[in-house]
Amino acid sequence: MEDNTARFEKLLVKNGLKRTAPRLQVLEILSGRDSATSQPYLEQVMGKDADRVTLYRVLQAFEEKGIIHKVLDQQGTANYAICSDGCSAHEHHDEHVHFNCDNCHKIYCLDTVKIPALKVPAGFKVNHLNLIATGLCASCADKVN
Amino acid sequence: MEDNTARFEKLLVKNGLKRTAPRLQVLEILSGRDSATSQPYLEQVMGKDADRVTLYRVLQAFEEKGIIHKVLDQQGTANYAICSDGCSAHEHHDEHVHFNCDNCHKIYCLDTVKIPALKVPAGFKVNHLNLIATGLCASCADKVN
């Protein structure tokens, strides 16, 4: 693996965001994980490296620019994951299924699983679909056996 | 329409819950609405009729007994709706789609719209599916035209 930092710096510049320590740290943490990351976890890991408020603002800016997307877990807690493909400030393309493990509480982006189209009652205009599956992730299902 | 109160009292007894004023009031409010009801709204309507903590405990008890189900809206706020059919303390059967209007923020239980089955990656065990559609409800879509 080569230098992430250079890549992240480009990403920030491309989006008109200044290259600051808290922002690079958030990108570093998120990219090093295999599942979506909760705000509380980020806050804990970053400790006093950055103020709570700064973290919220970094996350908000990244979301607006299409760098990360937010997923609410079944408790309503905000979790964040780096957007996989062509998300931008103008629109997100993260209509994949999210899997919330009942055991380890991780949230996985199932990028390969698309949300099936839906018939809704007459008059309703669907804009976005948000599907969260709960159950046991592969790793936790293993351990149970 | 005949006397709701009698019906609610039976419901409470059936579930081993005492017939108390806050519980009856919550059932009264929820049943009189066409969409799911947020905790903040309930709190506001009930005012000083019941303590905040009591409201939380009433909602929790009802959810556990399968009397109501919780839906988190796109902001992560808890909303509650009376369960339509055979939900019980042992399991809920509310796998219908929920519709969250971007304009009026109401949450509709689309009881007739089932969530389509899903293929997930090997190893994952799906337990529940939770699909929230956002957009414009029939009433709001009308007004826009």
Next chain:
DNA sequence: CATTTTAATGCAATTATGTTGCAAATATAA
């Protein structure tokens, strides 16, 4: 009906999550 038992409520305190305004700091453009 009176009494006992058990469940539910109210209150106070605490924790978690998220927001806003503003002054100070700092990254970048000039």
Next chain:
DNA sequence: TTATATTTGCAACATAATTGCATTAAAATG
């Protein structure tokens, strides 16, 4: 190097939710 525009940190506030404990009230008992 200086100017500027953005970003940060801090303090204060807002809202959602939980816990422990004493008090109250519902239902069961006799």
